[in-house]
Amino acid sequence: MNGRVVHIASNTFREAVRDRVLYNLIAFALLMSGAAILVGQISIGIERLVVIHLGLTAVSLFGVVIAIFIGIGLVSKEIDKRTLYTVLSRPVQRWEFIVGKFFGLAGTLVVNTFFMALGVFAALLYVSQHFHAADGWVLVALYFIILQFLIITAVALLFSSFSSPLLSAVFAFALFVIGTFAEDLRGFAGMTHGLTRWLATGAAYLVPNFSALNVISSVAHEQPVPGHLILSNTAYALVYASMALCGAVLIFEHRNLK
Amino acid sequence: MKPSSRITITASILLVSCLAGSVLLLRSIDRQRTGATLEEVLYISSPKLLKHLSLGYDGLLADIYWTRAVQYFGDHLDKGAEHYDLLGPLLEITTTLDPHLLVAYEYGTNFLAANGGQPRRAIELSEFGIRNNPNEWHLYYGLGFVYCMNLKDYAKASESFLRGSKVPDAHPFLKVLAAQMAERGGDIQTARLLWTTTFQTTKDRDIRGNAVAHLRALQVDEDVPILERLVAQYRDKTGHLPQSFSDLEAANLMRGTPVDPAGHTYKLLPDGRVEVRVPDELPFIQKGTPPGYVAPIPKFKPID
Amino acid sequence: MIAIDILGLEKTYSVGFWRKKPKCALRPLHLRVEEGEIFGFLGPNGAGKTTTLKMLMGLVYPTAGSALILGMEINDPRMKAQIGFLPEQPYFYDYLTAGELLDYYGQLSGVAPKERSRKVREVLERVGLADVIRVQLRKFSKGMLQRVGIAQAILHDPRIVFLDEPMSGLDPMGRREVRDLMEQLKHEGKTVFFSTHILSDAEALCDRVAIIHLGELQSVGAVVDLTSSIEGKIELVWHGSKVPAAMNGLGADCHVTGDTVRAVLLEGNQEAALEALRREQLRIVSLIPARTSLEEYFVRKLQPSKAAAGVTK
Numbered sequence: 001m002n003g004r005v006v007h008i009a010s011n012t013f014r015e016a017v018r019d020r021v022l023y024n025l026i027a028f029a030l031l032m033s034g035a036a037i038l039v040g041q042i043s044i045g046i047e048r049l050v051v052i053h054l055g056l057t058a059v060s061l062f063g064v065v066i067a068i069f070i071g072i073g074l075v076s077k078e079i080d081k082r083t084l085y086t087v088l089s090r091p092v093q094r095w096e097f098i099v100g101k102f103f104g105l106a107g108t109l110v111v112n113t114f115f116m117a118l119g120v121f122a123a124l125l126y127v128s129q130h131f132h133a134a135d136g137w138v139l140v141a142l143y144f145i146i147l148q149f150l151i152i153t154a155v156a157l158l159f160s161s162f163s164s165p166l167l168s169a170v171f172a173f174a175l176f177v178i179g180t181f182a183e184d185l186r187g188f189a190g191m192t193h194g195l196t197r198w199l200a201t202g203a204a205y206l207v208p209n210f211s212a213l214n215v216i217s218s219v220a221h222e223q224p225v226p227g228h229l230i231l232s233n234t235a236y237a238l239v240y241a242s243m244a245l246c247g248a249v250l251i252f253e254h255r256n257l258k
Numbered sequence: 259m260k261p262s263s264r265i266t267i268t269a270s271i272l273l274v275s276c277l278a279g280s281v282l283l284l285r286s287i288d289r290q291r292t293g294a295t296l297e298e299v300l301y302i303s304s305p306k307l308l309k310h311l312s313l314g315y316d317g318l319l320a321d322i323y324w325t326r327a328v329q330y331f332g333d334h335l336d337k338g339a340e341h342y343d344l345l346g347p348l349l350e351i352t353t354t355l356d357p358h359l360l361v362a363y364e365y366g367t368n369f370l371a372a373n374g375g376q377p378r379r380a381i382e383l384s385e386f387g388i389r390n391n392p393n394e395w396h397l398y399y400g401l402g403f404v405y406c407m408n409l410k411d412y413a414k415a416s417e418s419f420l421r422g423s424k425v426p427d428a429h430p431f432l433k434v435l436a437a438q439m440a441e442r443g444g445d446i447q448t449a450r451l452l453w454t455t456t457f458q459t460t461k462d463r464d465i466r467g468n469a470v471a472h473l474r475a476l477q478v479d480e481d482v483p484i485l486e487r488l489v490a491q492y493r494d495k496t497g498h499l500p501q502s503f504s505d506l507e508a509a510n511l512m513r514g515t516p517v518d519p520a521g522h523t524y525k526l527l528p529d530g531r532v533e534v535r536v537p538d539e540l541p542f543i544q545k546g547t548p549p550g551y552v553a554p555i556p557k558f559k560p561i562d
Numbered sequence: 563m564i565a566i567d568i569l570g571l572e573k574t575y576s577v578g579f580w581r582k583k584p585k586c587a588l589r590p591l592h593l594r595v596e597e598g599e600i601f602g603f604l605g606p607n608g609a610g611k612t613t614t615l616k617m618l619m620g621l622v623y624p625t626a627g628s629a630l631i632l633g634m635e636i637n638d639p640r641m642k643a644q645i646g647f648l649p650e651q652p653y654f655y656d657y658l659t660a661g662e663l664l665d666y667y668g669q670l671s672g673v674a675p676k677e678r679s680r681k682v683r684e685v686l687e688r689v690g691l692a693d694v695i696r697v698q699l700r701k702f703s704k705g706m707l708q709r710v711g712i713a714q715a716i717l718h719d720p721r722i723v724f725l726d727e728p729m730s731g732l733d734p735m736g737r738r739e740v741r742d743l744m745e746q747l748k749h750e751g752k753t754v755f756f757s758t759h760i761l762s763d764a765e766a767l768c769d770r771v772a773i774i775h776l777g778e779l780q781s782v783g784a785v786v787d788l789t790s791s792i793e794g795k796i797e798l799v800w801h802g803s804k805v806p807a808a809m810n811g812l813g814a815d816c817h818v819t820g821d822t823v824r825a826v827l828l829e830g831n832q833e834a835a836l837e838a839l840r841r842e843q844l845r846i847v848s849l850i851p852a853r854t855s856l857e858e859y860f861v862r863k864l865q866p867s868k869a870a871a872g873v874t875k
Contacts, residue, residue, distance in 0.1 A: 003669070004669075004670055007666065007669040007670060008670075011655075011666055014657075014658075015655065015657055018657040019657065081653045082649060082652070082653055083653055083654055083655055084621075085616075085619065085621060085647065085649040085652070086647060086648075086649060086652065086654070086667065086711075086714055086715075087667075087670065088619065088620065088621060089619045089620070089621075089642065089645070089646075089647035089724075090642055090643075090667065090670045090671045091639035091640070091642040091643045091670070091671065091672060092642075092670050093262075093265070093637075093639070094265070095265055095269070181322060183288070184322050184325055184326065186288070187325060187326070187329045188325060190329075191325075191328075191329075205280070205281050205284060209284055209287070212284075212287045212291060226290065228290060229287065229290050229291070232283055232286055232287045232290065233287065235279075235283055236280060236283040236284065236287060239276045239279040239280045239283060240276070240280045242272065242276045243273055243276035243277055243280060246269045246270070246272045246273035246276065247273060249265065249269045250266060250269045250270065250273065253261045253262060253265050253266060253269070254261045254266070254623075256621075256622045256623055257616070257621040257622060259617070259620070259623060259624055259627075259628045259629065259635070259636045259637070260623055261623060262637060
């Protein structure tokens with residue numbers, strides 16, 4: 001692995017940690033414990049369901065927010081504050097910078113998710129007293145959530161390479177929402193005609209498909225996730241993230257820094 | 259001292275291939291997951307919970323669910339499915355999120371009751387719609403329709419049409435229908451009236467297509483007994499069964515060759531029965547089919 | 563060997579919403595810097611100094627022209643490993659400590675892991691920041707940041723050091739230290755290319771200078787050569803309020819304030835002026851250079867374009 005990319009990645013990780021982003025874990029832990037205790041006491045027969053729904057949704061949302069908020073500043077902040085000058089005057093290629101930033105943030109999110117996963121399983125243990133075999137599928141759901149993070153991070157990075165933080169946040173968030181309803185958008189496109197159909201279909205395929213990556217409900221109902229779907233989703237996330245990164249690399253390569 | 263062309267080219271090629279790859283993978287994933295969304299979606303327990311979760315954006319969510327319902331229905335129609343199990347829940351969710359989405363109620367009464375075989379559910383849906391939209395005569399019409407056509411409860415049908423006729427701007431036919439229910443609920447004429455009214459008063463393509471299919475079936479159900487009576491008359495007159503319709507023409511009993519709504523001439527069988535040439539093209543018919551004929555799942559084309 | 567070879571480097575920005583108005587930041591620049599010399603790039607603010615440096619660092623792409631550093635292309639990583647850059651008013655990752663920052667830069671510059679910690683300590687000592695190696699940069703003053711900037715520029719032992727306004731933000735002590743450092747670098751055989759609008763520093767340090775104004779190169783050459791044609795001015799102060807008649811004949815510019823008179827005149831007329839004061843028995847308070855020769859040259863050269871505004875002592 002390219003040494004400079006690794007160094008940039010670990011520095012990005014260090015920045016996130018020192019920026020106290022991991023403190024969100026405290027909020028998450030409180031949320032999970034509160035929910036688990038509440039649900040355990042009321043005992044409404046669907047404790048496991050609630051814990052998994054709530055836990056995984058929180059992991060997903062917290063992570064997306066972090067990914068967007070840190071991601072949008074990854075490049076633009078360095079350009080604004082001109083910390084980039086002393087980096088690029090070294091034998092660091094522009095693309096290495098982008099890729100390093102990506103892995104740094106992605107790594108941060110993976111670590112964050114890991115700790116959150118512990119929290120979810122702890123809460124699960126509390127309400128069900130012991131683990132079921134089906135709890136293994138929760139790991140798959142978490143894996144898919146991490147794949148979502150890869151896509152969102154790459155997209156936020158792409159926007160950061162040319163847009164101001166505020167606009168980037170809006171675009172990234174909008175893309176996340178639309179991506180959640182991507183399948184509906186494709187269905188929609190199928191019902192239109194002519195030019196609208198072309199445009200709508202194009203947009204529908206361009207938008208990241210988060211609906212396929214959201215298996216929270218099926219996992220909560222102890223449904224297995226087919227192996228080939230795991231493979232396809234992994235490939236899709238990697239390909240989509242790479243696409244966004246290529247865009248970021250291209251834009252950044254051609255940019256005049258102020 | 260220009261941007262590196264090597265990087266530009268590499269990144270561009272990579273970007274385009276990733277784009278292509280993502281589209282292909284997406285299609286593959288779609289195929290693996292058909293129907294999964296809906297099942298998943300309905301796991302959000304109750305419609306009320308969903309309404310709360312929608313944080314006030316229930317209108318948009320209702321539209322999305324409506325789109326899914328239409329797709330679901332279209333999918334199943336294409337495949338000639340027997341059951342439309344998820345249609346009920348989808349319509350329920352849609353109308354809970356947006357009680358004023360009138361077309362959802364129309365769908366319910368037209369498809370839930372008949373094709374879906376769930377008239378009771380359709381009635382609940384209609385009543386819910388009426389509670390939320392008391393001045394929409396359409397809804398009373400739909401309710402009465404279900405009572406008449408599916409449950410054969412002509413008293414209730416009449417009552418529904420009467421309620422509807424009292425609504426301002428109601429279609430004048432509602433009074434007529436109310437009266438006719440009482441006298442001739444089970445007639446073909448009544449049925450024809452109802453389907454024609456449905457056809458004329460809706461804008462939805464699926465519903466119109468369905469209405470047309472039923473009207474054609476009614477035509478057949480009317481034609482066949484008439485034709486068979488003519489055949490009987492011929493037999494009475496001549497003592498033997500006619501060979502073809504031209505015999506009937508020759509005997510001055512009819513003019514021209516009878517054609518069914520699908521455009522084919524009727525078949526005259528040696529035993530005097532009249533049949534439709536291609537029964538599969540005429541869903542919903544009850545007469546004019548060969549013995550032992552099992553109708554396939556009714557299919558119709560949406561009409562503008 | 564030619565350290566820096568600038569071949570017609572040019573930069574025009576298109577400003578305005580529809581990108582219609584071109585603004586020329588740098589006209590085609592031709593310049594050569596030899597290895598081992600201290601080269602000053604002088605000019606008032608907005609002259610195009612920083613633009614030139616950014617293009618040399620590959621941060622901005624030129625509209626036309628090219629440059630070679632140590633005979634290699636601008637985006638050649640081998641070249642970048644041998645240069646150091648201190649940007650104007652630098653800003654660094656404030657969540658890192660001085661040691662961590664330099665270690666990070668060392669990693670990116672390809673300094674061998676075994677040597678890194680040693681080199682970091684050495685360079686911090688050299689710039690006088692040895693005792694804050696573990697302090698986070700967000701706590702650093704402007705002067706301290708400037709020193710960190712210099713440290714990161716020389717950490718990896720580069721052959722050429724590019725400094726953009728290295729004295730900015732430093733107090734007189736700091737400026738002196740930086741000047742000494744630059745002399746040391748030259749003694750180590752390095753090339754120093756620095757831009758500034760403080761001419762006294764340039765006059766003291768540089769072997770050669772280039773003067774640039776409004777994006778255009780005005781002159782290049784050794785300081786001595788440029789100023790040989792310029793006569794300096796002196797400032798003469800004496801007690802009393804009397805101005806000898808001879809002063810006017812010498813073209814002196816006199817101001818009376820309270821009980822002293824201050825006069826500015828050409829160096830060549832120094833003896834005649836002193837003689838005039840002695841004759842009148844006026845007591846001399848001080849006799850100092852009014853402007854350095856380089857400043858004089860600068861002002862005269864750029865006079866038509868009202869350059870004086872950007873010049874400081």
